[in-house]
Amino acid sequence: MVLPDLCLERNREKTDIEYINLDLDLKPVFKGKKYFLRTYGCQMNVHDSEEIKYYLENLGYDACDTLEDADIVVLNTCAIRENAKDKVYGYLGRCKHLKSLKKDLIICLAGCLMQEPHEIENIRQNHPYIDIIVGTHNLYDLPKLIAKASGKQNIEVYSNSDKVYENIRYSRDSKISAWINIAYGCDKFCTYCIVPYTRGRERSRKMENILEEVKYLKNHGYLEVTLLGQNVNAYGKDLNLGYDFAILLEEVAKIGIARIRFVTSHPWNFTDQMIDVIAKYPNIMPYIHLPIQSGSDDILKKMNRKYTIEEYKELFNKIKKKIKNVSVTTDIIVGFPGETEEDFQKTLDIVEYCKYDGAYTFIYSKRVGTSAAKMPDPTPMSEKEERLRRLNEVVNKYSLMNNQKLLNKEVEVLVTGESEKGSNKVCGYTDTFKLVNIEGNKDLIGKIVKVKIIDAKSFSLDGIALPEEVKN
Ligand code: SF4
Structure with missing residues (x-):
């Protein structure tokens, strides 16, 4: 195990990246046993869980829906906010109880929280019943660690990585997207x-x-790919091979898969070439998630976001002008250390200006090891909660307003599954990434269908499927 040192890592030097082809030979030695996997956090974690599932299933484990039935429990953790961490520790209470009844149960923690040295220390000291801890850089070690599990805690976490693994296999949750x-x-x-x-x-x-990978997925019937990166449009900068995200996006579009999306973009890396490529190819969806985080230049500077509000507005206007019918969503943090009422008012102003289709809004959560954690933070939590309430009011007003523009219109929806809104309903997403609940049966799943919108709410639309299927 190599424990990370958060402060040292900030000063790390760039070295060449090593590309490694994974070649794991997995045997179904745990046939008849069951796994229970719980995922916390972002799309990156959801996708990592698809890798974890591949390892478990190829070792012979079958999935189960209840913790109590499991022979191995894997919690894929998230570190982005304090409440994500609290949820993991809350759930560990149930796992601990189960382990006291079922001595052979293997408990494994994976994911971002396990990359924090103080969390590993906490688990070592206070949670000895946990069998395996594996980091984000080496999920491929999971089969090896399971084979070694013997009542002794096994920790395999690397502090940093200069490696990219290819040939990673996944048990994907969806056959469509x-x-x-x-x-x-x-x-x-x-x-x-x-x-x-x-x-x-x-x-x-x-x-x-x-x-x-895109060609393989297209040939296996997938209709949609979402290109993932923490900072997706910085793609290629580290390679010095003469290509960047705009070039990659165009090459992916040329493959001809029906729908292409990408998350998450940093405004600082959003180039004119990207906008032109998105505008040019109808299979690149007109949906941009463009986190702004704050409407105040002072706060953006403290956040080290590398753009001003004027620059963001200029980019936003270019996107709106060049990409037909584009929808734009954002992320906003309220109550960042030192945020004044005046700063917050500027956040409300930018939401009024951009009239976002949606926004993920959060109260600032202090993360140990980051530089903001050391900044004075005098604003009481009650005030931050009130700011969040006021912000959500404005955000929801514009989400609803944008959704209402689709009333009685026909939209194309990729139907991805059954709806939670009733037994005779399915659901899917418009090209602009709006969730639509559709009257219709399961035959529609996996198709792009025309839908007439009959009702609009802040977070979803209701529609009726029209007979004509969209040809891909
Ligand atoms: S919020 Fe900033 S530091 Fe964090 S993943 Fe996004 S761009 Fe990177």
Whole structure:
């Protein structure tokens, strides 16, 4: 085990990235046993869980829906906010109880929280019943660690990585829509964010390997790919091979898969070439998630976000002008250390200006090891909660307003599954990434269908499927 040192890692030097082809030979030695996997956090973690599932299933484990039935429990953790961490520790209470009844149960913790040295120390000291801890850089070690599990705690976590693994296999959750990692880690060091420490330096995959993966998925019937990176549009900068995210996006579009999405973009890396490529190819969806985080230049500077509000507005207007019918969503943090009422008012102003289709809004959460954690933070929590309430009011007003513009219109929806809103309903997403609940049967799942919108709410739309299926 190599424990990370958060402070040292900030000063790490760039070295060449090593590309390694994974070649694991897994045997179904645990046939008849069951696994229970719980995922916390972002799309990156959801996709990592698809890798974890591949290892478990190829070792012979079958999935089960209840913790109590499991022979192995894997919690894929998230470190982005304090409440994500609290949820993991809360759930560990149930796991501990189960282990007291079932001595052979294997408990494994994976994911971002396990990249924090103080968390590993806490688990060592206070949670000895946990069998395996594996980090974000070496999930492929999971089969080896399971084979070694013997009542002794096994910890395999690397502090940083200069490696990119190819040939990673996944048990994908969907047969319709797939995540594809195009880059790992982040070099931006926004002062509130733990990701550069838990996921390491920015490391791009080679373009030819990404394109092969897209072709493979298309040939296996997938209709949609989402290109994933912590800072997706910084793709290629570390490679010095003469290509960047705009070039990759265009090459992916040329493969002809029906729908292409990408998350998450940093405004600082959003180039004119990217906008032109998105505008040019109808299979690149007109949906941009463009985190702004704050409406105040002073706070953006403290956050180390590298853009001003004027620059953000200029980019936003270019996107709106050039990409037809584009929808834009954002992320906003309220109550960052030192945020005044005046700063917050500027955040409300930018939401009024951009009239976002949606926003993920959060109260600042202090992460140990980041530079914002050391900043004075005099604003009481009650005030931050009130700011969040006021912000959400404005955000929801514009989400609803944008959704209402679709009333009685026909939209194309990729139907991805059954709806939670009733037994005779399915659901899916418009090209602009709006969730639609549709009257219709399960035959529609896996198709792109025309839908007439009959009702609009802040977070979803209701629609009726029209007979005509969209040809891909
Ligand atoms: S760009 Fe995103 S992932 Fe990177 S440090 Fe900033 S918030 Fe975190």
